[in-house]
Amino acid sequence: AQSVTQPDIHITVSEGASLELRCNYSYGATPYLFWYVQSPGQGLQLLLKYFSGDTLVQGIKGFEAEFKRSQSSFNLRKPSVHWSDAAEYFCAVAPYTGNQFYFGTGTSLTVIP
Amino acid sequence: DAGVIQSPRHEVTEMGQEVTLRCKPISGHDYLFWYRQTMMRGLELLIYFNNNVPIDDSGMPEDRFSAKMPNASFSTLKIQPSEPRDSAVYFCASSPTGGTEAFFGQGTRLTVV
Numbered sequence: 001a002q003s004v005t006q007p008d009i010h011i012t013v014s015e016g017a018s019l020e021l022r023c024n025y026s027y028g029a030t031p032y033l034f035w036y037v038q039s040p041g042q043g044l045q046l047l048l049k050y051f052s053g054d055t056l057v058q059g060i061k062g063f064e065a066e067f068k069r070s071q072s073s074f075n076l077r078k079p080s081v082h083w084s085d086a087a088e089y090f091c092a093v094a095p096y097t098g099n100q101f102y103f104g105t106g107t108s109l110t111v112i113p
Numbered sequence: 114d115a116g117v118i119q120s121p122r123h124e125v126t127e128m129g130q131e132v133t134l135r136c137k138p139i140s141g142h143d144y145l146f147w148y149r150q151t152m153m154r155g156l157e158l159l160i161y162f163n164n165n166v167p168i169d170d171s172g173m174p175e176d177r178f179s180a181k182m183p184n185a186s187f188s189t190l191k192i193q194p195s196e197p198r199d200s201a202v203y204f205c206a207s208s209p210t211g212g213t214e215a216f217f218g219q220g221t222r223l224t225v226v
Contacts, residue, residue, distance in 0.1 A: 044206075103156040
């Protein structure tokens with residue numbers, strides 16, 4: 001069965017510090033991979049996605065993610081966090097030939113001055 | 114395009130009442146998903162449609178829940194009768210093709226008292 005694991009429930013970083021949010025998936029083949037962000041009271045917004053090709057993908061708001069097949073991971077990174085990045089971050093996978101999106105439990109990011 | 118539109122944004126109802134949540138997907142999208150978000154269970158896929166046809170409703174928690182998509186531009190999620198444990202944020206999302214990016218609405222926050 002497909003599963004998505006985000007091992008960090010909550011992360012606190014200082015503004016200007018670097019950030020890495022972890023995501024591991026379990027699936028028999030390489031799925032489509034996504035990172036979404038959810039601000040309080042809002043829906044989910046796509047940050048970036050990976051389908052194939054270059055394993056380092058760039059997204060909006062200065063985020064990037066790296067797909068590592070050997071580790072079944074798709075970690076999200078940002079070199080310098082801004083206070084406005086405080087939000088909930090969700091990793092998601094969609095089976096290569098499937099039509100469903102499976103979400104991790106999310107990582108809540110707090111940014112301190 | 115205005116994106117995925119959900120109504121109402123907030124709904125407070127009494128236990129036992131019927132609740133209907135509405136969704137207008139992005140024009141031209143073939144897939145429509147209903148998700149429920151709670152603190153305890155995270156984002157759960159309830160049901161999804163392809164070209165207005167329900168494909169997988171295995172996530173619908175009980176017979177009290179039903180969803181319809183009478184045409185390509187409208188879907189409803191109905192709970193009858195509602196219970197306090199149904200309190201959650203319900204998201205609708207649409208996708209142009211299965212497995213690619215899902216676009217989310219802003220959600221309906223349902224409170225059953």
